[in-house]
Amino acid sequence: MGVKLLLDKAHIEGIRSFEVYRREGGYKAVEKALKEMNPESIVEEVKKSGLRGRGGAGFPAGMKWSFIAKPEGVPRHLVCNADESEPGTFKDRYLMEHIPHLLIEGLIISSFALGSNDTYIYIRGEYAWIPDILEQAIEEAKANGFLGKNILGTGFDCNIYVQRGAGAYICGEETALIESLEGKRGNPRIKPPFPAIQGLWQRPTVVNNVETLSAVVPIINIGGEEYAKIGIGRSTGTKLISACGNINKPGVYEIDMTISVEEFIYSDEYCGGIANGKKLKACIPGGSSVPVLPANLLLKTVKGEPRLMNYESLADGGFATGSSMGSGGFIVLDEDQCIVKHTYTLARFYRHESCGQCSPCREGTGWMEKILKKIDEGQGKMSDIDLLWDIQRKIEGNTICPLGDAAAWPVAAAIRHFRDEFEWHINHPEEAQKRNYGLAHYADPIHVPA
Amino acid sequence: MVQFSQEQLTEFNRLVSRYPEGKQKSALLPVLHLAQQSFGGWLSQETLDYVAELLKIKPIEVYEVATFYSMYNLKPVGKYLFEVCHTGPCMIKGSDDIVAYIYEKLGIRPGETTADGLFTLKTAECLGACGYAPMMQLGKHYREHLTKEKVDAIIEECRKNAAANN
Ligand SMILES: Cc1cc2nc3c(=O)[nH]c(=O)nc-3n(C[C@H](O)[C@H](O)[C@H](O)COP(=O)(O)O)c2cc1C
Ligand code: SF4
Numbered sequence A: 001m002g003v004k005l006l007l008d009k010a011h012i013e014g015i016r017s018f019e020v021y022r023r024e025g026g027y028k029a030v031e032k033a034l035k036e037m038n039p040e041s042i043v044e045e046v047k048k049s050g051l052r053g054r055g056g057a058g059f060p061a062g063m064k065w066s067f068i069a070k071p072e073g074v075p076r077h078l079v080c081n082a083d084e085s086e087p088g089t090f091k092d093r094y095l096m097e098h099i100p101h102l103l104i105e106g107l108i109i110s111s112f113a114l115g116s117n118d119t120y121i122y123i124r125g126e127y128a129w130i131p132d133i134l135e136q137a138i139e140e141a142k143a144n145g146f147l148g149k150n151i152l153g154t155g156f157d158c159n160i161y162v163q164r165g166a167g168a169y170i171c172g173e174e175t176a177l178i179e180s181l182e183g184k185r186g187n188p189r190i191k192p193p194f195p196a197i198q199g200l201w202q203r204p205t206v207v208n209n210v211e212t213l214s215a216v217v218p219i220i221n222i223g224g225e226e227y228a229k230i231g232i233g234r235s236t237g238t239k240l241i242s243a244c245g246n247i248n249k250p251g252v253y254e255i256d257m258t259i260s261v262e263e264f265i266y267s268d269e270y271c272g273g274i275a276n277g278k279k280l281k282a283c284i285p286g287g288s289s290v291p292v293l294p295a296n297l298l299l300k301t302v303k304g305e306p307r308l309m310n311y312e313s314l315a316d317g318g319f320a321t322g323s324s325m326g327s328g329g330f331i332v333l334d335e336d337q338c339i340v341k342h343t344y345t346l347a348r349f350y351r352h353e354s355c356g357q358c359s360p361c362r363e364g365t366g367w368m369e370k371i372l373k374k375i376d377e378g379q380g381k382m383s384d385i386d387l388l389w390d391i392q393r394k395i396e397g398n399t400i401c402p403l404g405d406a407a408a409w410p411v412a413a414a415i416r417h418f419r420d421e422f423e424w425h426i427n428h429p430e431e432a433q434k435r436n437y438g439l440a441h442y443a444d445p446i447h448v449p450a
Numbered sequence B: 001m002v003q004f005s006q007e008q009l010t011e012f013n014r015l016v017s018r019y020p021e022g023k024q025k026s027a028l029l030p031v032l033h034l035a036q037q038s039f040g041g042w043l044s045q046e047t048l049d050y051v052a053e054l055l056k057i058k059p060i061e062v063y064e065v066a067t068f069y070s071m072y073n074l075k076p077v078g079k080y081l082f083e084v085c086h087t088g089p090c091m092i093k094g095s096d097d098i099v100a101y102i103y104e105k106l107g108i109r110p111g112e113t114t115a116d117g118l119f120t121l122k123t124a125e126c127l128g129a130c131g132y133a134p135m136m137q138l139g140k141h142y143r144e145h146l147t148k149e150k151v152d153a154i155i156e157e158c159r160k161n162a163a164a165n166n
């Protein structure tokens, strides 16, 4: 069993309530941070921990915090990103549903560190039952003197509000989120200025993911240095992985980032192997935006080393032979799954979610969806593959926000690694409607469970 | 004429009070949720204008937001809205079969409402329940690990509730 820092207490009966959470040692980190530390030393501690943003980009949290501008007399804000809409990702939901006080505790400490007296949690609108859970936790924290005015007699005031979105993946992008929080369409802003300088209502703002802010609690409890000893290299601490697809045990797992992908998929502690005794075909290890990898490249890097569940190892080989940790949304596809169809649903997702501000993204995502649908339905032409490749190339890097890249990469990776499957689809339009392109066609050895 | 009840107005004021003086527009998304819930599950032009008036913003500011977000219904929907996720992870776990089964049972395709106005079917993009697929959203909650039997039970439950509320 690896170390658990976030979910170690998530299964305790009644942990959703303040009383039980507190009895189990909750809010000690707030006491320590507000009474024994100051904002600067908290930022230092988070820097030492090496904690990287858990929302997808993996940017060091302490460094991000140190960028926040502090103009005289201008309020600053912390915003918690609970928009969680990247296909394959459902870890923040798990954390908020099971152990809401952990997030609230992390938010109080982080608000203190950043000087935010009004902190907002922006949660995707579809998670409609979770605001009630969070608001209850907020009320309890307030009733016990951990929120509101003059917290623990330190003179620090803080309120936390929960704001629901209304169905738009793009509002997970931090500047779109800020626009949405201002009551507007979720159109990402052109950067700079960055939110740390001009964010919510043009005030200095830090946006962090639910898991990032929750991890601040163990960092304060055990200290940044101890936190940094967990994990490996620049992948410090623990990471929540939401695993789905054709596995025996879909769910949310907290891992320390030293385990191998093979162990994560096949051991009973985690995914419990591929369901129905099937073989592993492919996997998208970090949410739909990151490159899909065929089984052989997933389990071992091109150098033949076992691939590990951490930022560096998952990215080993770049996009040519590697992928990315992304948001930790781990999507497993077995031998029966059709890469063309799966990629088509992702292309449809991105077309649906494009905010429409930039032509390469707005038009390109529409084209990719149409062409993939055509190929999937047996109406494709060989030249469509190159056309798809060309379109994704033209989107990547040419847009205001990274959604364009996020839409391009899955298509690029599918063609890069599964081109023969696309060709087979086009050459066998009728057969492709009845069965999937079997594993036997792949030249590389595909992992078979022992 | 649309008009919030006293209780709804209290909730409206609570929502607005979360933002600084003069930033009441920030409450627009939650207020639209409240309006949709209060006025029959969808937002008419009249409702949008009413929200604009309450928040002291221009109607166009409300229209552009209401048309951007997928959770706002700009046309009437059935009393029970089935939103079945069909993105990759749900697709590989059989979401297409669930959509097909609902058609078999209720005769509605995505975007359609039953003649009795009870059910509307929609497809949705990833709802953050990929590990519990196939799934759908029904009102405030998710229905997960769907099977044909579960769909039968949900339809039955809705019919019973509708009958009880009449
Ligand atoms: C299209 C798009 C969608 C995103 N969705 C999310 C999301 O749902 N949740 C999240 O935490 N970050 C999301 N991000 C990343 C945020 O922009 C931002 O980097 C993150 O909230 C920063 O927090 P972190 O540093 O703690 O990860 C998204 C980014 C893009 C470009
Ligand atoms: S890349 Fe797409 S989602 Fe991002 S701003 Fe441009 S059009 Fe909008």
Ligand code: FES
Residues within 6 Å of the ligand: A087, A088, A089, B085, B086, B087, B088, B089, B090, B091, B125, B126, B127, B128, B129, B130, B133, B135
């Ligand atoms: S793909 Fe359906 S909930 Fe994520």
